[in-house]
Amino acid sequence: MFWNRKKGDSASKPEPEAQKPAAAAGAEPAAHFITGDSSLDRKSVELLLAVIARISQSRDLENKLTEIVDRSIEFATAERGLLILVGDDGATQVRVARSRDGQNIGENVRFSSSIVKKVLEQNRPHKATVNSEAEALDLGRSVYDLKLRAVMCVPISTPPPPGQASDKPQRGALYIDSRAATREFTERDLSLFAALSQHISIALQNERLHLDSIEKTRLEQSLELASAVQNSLMPQVPKDRTGWDLAGWYRPAERTSGDFFDFVKARDQRLAVVIGDVSGHGIGPALITASAQASLRSYLRVGQDASSALTMLNQDLCERDEAGMFLTLLMVVLSNDGRCELLNAGHHGPLVWRARTREVISIDKHGPALGWVAETTYSVDESMVLERGDVLLSYTDGLIESHAPGDRDRLFGVERLRVLLGELASHPHDAQTISRSIAEAALSFSDGKHEDDITLVVVRKT
Known part of the structure; x- marks a missing residue:
């Protein structure tokens, strides 16, 4: 979800190659x-x-x-x-x-x-x-x-x-x-x-x-x-991720991006999966994105719980007082046994495919975007257990707002995404295959053009 967005006219080629984490x-x-x-x-x-x-x-x-x-x-x-x-x-x-x-x-x-x-x-x-x-x-x-x-x-x-x-x-x-x-x-x-x-x-x-x-x-x-x-801060999938298969996919609309995703191992050894979206494109949003990502990493690694880390990050962003720029963010904190906690700051709720029922559900609870109200205290919005084969998909709005060529009102949309996730997750695909296939479908739908950054993260319980 974006505030005060200014869309560009940037386009990219149809091949769904993600921006590489710049090792x-x-x-x-x-x-x-x-x-x-x-x-x-x-x-x-x-x-x-x-x-x-x-x-x-x-x-x-x-x-x-x-x-x-x-x-x-x-x-x-x-x-x-x-x-x-x-x-x-x-x-x-x-x-x-x-x-x-x-x-x-x-x-x-x-x-x-x-x-x-x-x-x-x-x-x-x-x-x-x-x-x-x-x-x-x-x-x-x-x-x-x-x-x-x-x-x-x-x-x-x-x-x-x-x-x-x-x-x-x-x-x-x-x-x-x-x-x-x-x-x-x-x-x-x-x-x-x-x-x-x-x-x-x-x-x-x-x-x-x-x-x-x-x-x-x-x-x-x-x-x-x-x-x-910015590329130097793009994450690698952690090697020590017992019980989880993870993948991220990212493509900016311009040279720099207001989107980011991250995998952060917290001090309590749980893994925080993060996806964020700052309004706009270019150097200004890139500055906020890089600062927010580095701050969140620091807070989680020194021992702050997820709720405190988001609350502190919100205060940081409010102090910056960047006119018209806010950060939406979803954090999913994973335990090896399948338990997960979701904290949502104004971001699109994730989609979850349940292997047992073969249904896709939405998790829509959320608090305000970061940088909106300085006094906001963030807490866990949803606790759930992912069972073997379950898939969680988080994404930025550049994915669902991709539109058909010549028809700006015909969007890729959430419903199309739900159907696609159900089809992909029902087969024994790994997280990387699912993320790449979703990105490929969205770019094919829009003939390879996208006016907004596209980022998605797939989590599959193994």
């Missing part, structure tokens, strides 16, 4: 900083997607560059941040210089020119920690004079505009430092710093492009990075 997303620059630590990854994802969202909304180059430098200082707990560019004559010039409190500190500021020179010559990121005066002198006189404890610097290179290959690329470096005695920059800091620096390259390249093409290039590159971040 290889680490090869993408934006995903190098994913560590597996839920709390740390949540902060990293929120930071990077927030930067992407802000610079995508701004047309002013100076604002973009300043925003990236400020966020670089913030995430690394540094004291100063500089953007240094190389002029046509080969001399370096400070383009942006900022302090921790968000103030400009002047273009004549001193910094470690030796480290910047090394980064520019080798075109490789570099970080250094100073433990003695001798080490400071080895790194350069400026490091010693400024009493720097930690320095981190990454290269920036922007190719010339298309058709102007004879032009020199714009080169430079993004630089931060700190004098705090306990500060050391980590490899994770360096990876996230490098990801942020890519947006400077994007911003500088866009400045050199013609005004008519700047919008498309900017959005494409930002969306590519946002998509890499």
Whole structure:
């Protein structure tokens, strides 16, 4: 269920290949900083997607560059941040210089020119920690004079505009430092710093492009990075899932999505199966989706029960105060013996096929969507037992709202889905086959076109 939805005109090909959980997303620059630590990854994802969202909304180059430098200082707990560019004559010039409190500190500021020179010559990121005066002198006189404890610097290179290959690329470096005695920059800091620096390259390249093409290039590159971040959070089916066969299927309407699903092993060893849907598409919903998914993982893994986890997530989203954006979410908490608890925050109720009666039933109880009312306390809406062969299907509304070509009023619909689930579940198909077959049927019905994200999760008791 969506609120204030804005439909797009995006279409995809008929093949029902789901978006792959990006195990290889680490090869993408934006995903190098994913560590597996839920709390740390949540902060990293929120930071990077927030930067992407802000610079995508701004047309002013100076604002973009300043925003990236400020966020670089913030995430690394540094004291100063500089953007240094190389002029046509080969001399370096400070383009942006900022302090921790968000103030400009002047273009004549001193910094470690030796480290910047090394980064520019080798075109490789570099970080250094100073433990003695001798080490400071080895790194350069400026490091010693400024009493720097930690320095981190990454290269920036922007190719010339298309058709102007004879032009020199714009080169430079993004630089931060700190004098705090306990500060050391980590490899994770360096990876996230490098990801942020890519947006400077994007911003500088866009400045050199013609005004008519700047919008498309900017959005494409930002969306590519946002998509890499979001894909890095797509789950793998847990290996330890005694008694359950699980599968998820996902396809965004655009490069980034407001849908997500997840499998989270809670501290009490039960498995939480989650599906969520944020209104809209693009970077804004992707930011909320990534933040909500990371938060929920963190709450469940540190020992919060499902009810408390949803209540806390609702408070988080209400504090964001994103105009017109809400999250519907269904959580099914599974025990190995077949017992399950359903918590529904404004989402479509799941369909359940009973092997014993060979009937499909709907579970329609639910509370309000997340981010709607801050004072809402969520609790278990339904408790039930799934017996051997029973199948539970949860989905987002992109599935049932797929419409026939040329007829927007003829939808795939819940009733068609109920019949299809009954047909598939009555045969000994595994969860993956059922999910793929349902997705294939919906895409075939709409001739491969879908204006909304499509996500579904199948749970079968074994």
